[in-house]
Amino acid sequence: MKNNPLPRLDTDDNVRNKLLPYCRLKPGEIWADPISGHKVGCLDAINSSEIEQLMSGEYAQLAVHDPPYNLIAFQERTIAEFISWCKKWVENSWLWLDENSALYIWLGADQKDNFQPLPDFMIMMRGFGFKPRSFIAMRNQRGYGTQKNWMAVRQELLYYVKGSPHFEVQYTDIPKILRGYYKTVNGQTTENLERSKSDNIRASNVWVDIQQVFYRMEENVSGCYAQKPLKSIERIINASSKQGDLVIDFFAHSGTTLLASEIKKRRCFTIDIDPVYCEISIRRLELFRQKGRLGWQNGHPFEKELPSQNNGHQLTPQNEQKQENHNQPIQAKLL
Numbered sequence: 001m002k003n004n005p006l007p008r009l010d011t012d013d014n015v016r017n018k019l020l021p022y023c024r025l026k027p028g029e030i031w032a033d034p035i036s037g038h039k040v041g042c043l044d045a046i047n048s049s050e051i052e053q054l055m056s057g058e059y060a061q062l063a064v065h066d067p068p069y070n071l072i073a074f075q076e077r078t079i080a081e082f083i084s085w086c087k088k089w090v091e092n093s094w095l096w097l098d099e100n101s102a103l104y105i106w107l108g109a110d111q112k113d114n115f116q117p118l119p120d121f122m123i124m125m126r127g128f129g130f131k132p133r134s135f136i137a138m139r140n141q142r143g144y145g146t147q148k149n150w151m152a153v154r155q156e157l158l159y160y161v162k163g164s165p166h167f168e169v170q171y172t173d174i175p176k177i178l179r180g181y182y183k184t185v186n187g188q189t190t191e192n193l194e195r196s197k198s199d200n201i202r203a204s205n206v207w208v209d210i211q212q213v214f215y216r217m218e219e220n221v222s223g224c225y226a227q228k229p230l231k232s233i234e235r236i237i238n239a240s241s242k243q244g245d246l247v248i249d250f251f252a253h254s255g256t257t258l259l260a261s262e263i264k265k266r267r268c269f270t271i272d273i274d275p276v277y278c279e280i281s282i283r284r285l286e287l288f289r290q291k292g293r294l295g296w297q298n299g300h301p302f303e304k305e306l307p308s309q310n311n312g313h314q315l316t317p318q319n320e321q322k323q324e325n326h327n328q329p330i331q332a333k334l335l
């Protein structure tokens with residue numbers, strides 16, 4: 001198996017600096033996609049005039065945000081500072097979301113530090129006109145923890161609405177196997193499988209059927225440390241938007257929302273404050289269009305410019321272990 005990944009870019013400034021000259025966007029600039037009408041901006045989520053420029057008078061039907069939120073991202077910030085930072089990008093979302101729209105936010109709860117920032121964030125959200133609709137937990141396959149605690153495998157996802165947006169029930173790939181739930185409606189008694197609209201189980205507010213991204217998966221984008229599974233974003237897009245709708249994501253990183261929007265025929269306006277992640281997002285979209293691929297698995301987006309990151313070693317069981325930690329979500333502080 002090919003073994004030419006980028007190191008985690010948040011921990012390797014040397015490689016990050018080598019990539020910067022190849023990034024087509026500088027801070028403040030916006031790339032407009034000539035094919036599907038997407039936009040990628042190297043912008044700051046809390047800068048309201050930059051967001052106004054990005055939106056250029058359009059309103060989105062769906063926002064999917066995945067902000068950085070723990071010590072890795074904000075070593076110097078207190079929880080109060082973090083929440084007031086969040087308030088600013090939520091305000092920007094409120095301004096540019098349609099009167100009937102959905103807002104999804106990935107957030108974590110640090111069990112070693114009063115579950116922050118999740119409860120503080122939820123309380124802050126009460127100050128907005130958004131209505132809470134669901135509190136989803138997505139199950140990671142690999143967790144972290146010790147023998148003295150429950151293994152931590154949750155990824156929290158908050159679902160809010162503005163007005164009364166479209167929502168379409170989603171089904172998992174898991175077949176229904178349990179029978180025997182009888183119900184009488186208008187004098188007719190039926191068993192649950194007879195009443196079902198699908199042979200598969202409906203997606204609920206606990207998602208156990210989505211594989212966490214790791215280096216062996218085609219969709220893996222090496223260098224990124226917090227990539228969400230494409231399937232999770234596709235599920236959100238399918239449930240809470242229609243074809244042709246506009247989706248926004250203020251924290252692009254590996255460009256998952258951009259790619260999912262392309263696949264599902266929505267338009268996406270996405271930004272990242274870092275030119276390297278903007279470039280990765282655009283290249284991921286271009287790779288999909290050229291080769292139908294979802295990521296670089298164990299290669300990387302800058303292979304033409306930086307051909308070898310590891311002197312051409314093949315992936316062996318010995319160095320596989322090193323790769324295991326790649327793409328641990330930013331939430332997961334490994335013990």
Ligand SMILES: C[S@@+](CC[C@H](N)C(=O)[O-])C[C@H]1O[C@@H](n2cnc3c(N)ncnc32)[C@H](O)[C@@H]1O
Binds near residue numbers: 067255256
């Ligand atoms: C947790 S990652 C998002 C992961 C993304 N959902 C994915 O699947 O790849 C957060 C991203 O937010 C970016 N970011 C941090 N502060 C930002 C800001 N003020 N404005 C825009 N982007 C920011 C970081 O550079 C990072 O790439």
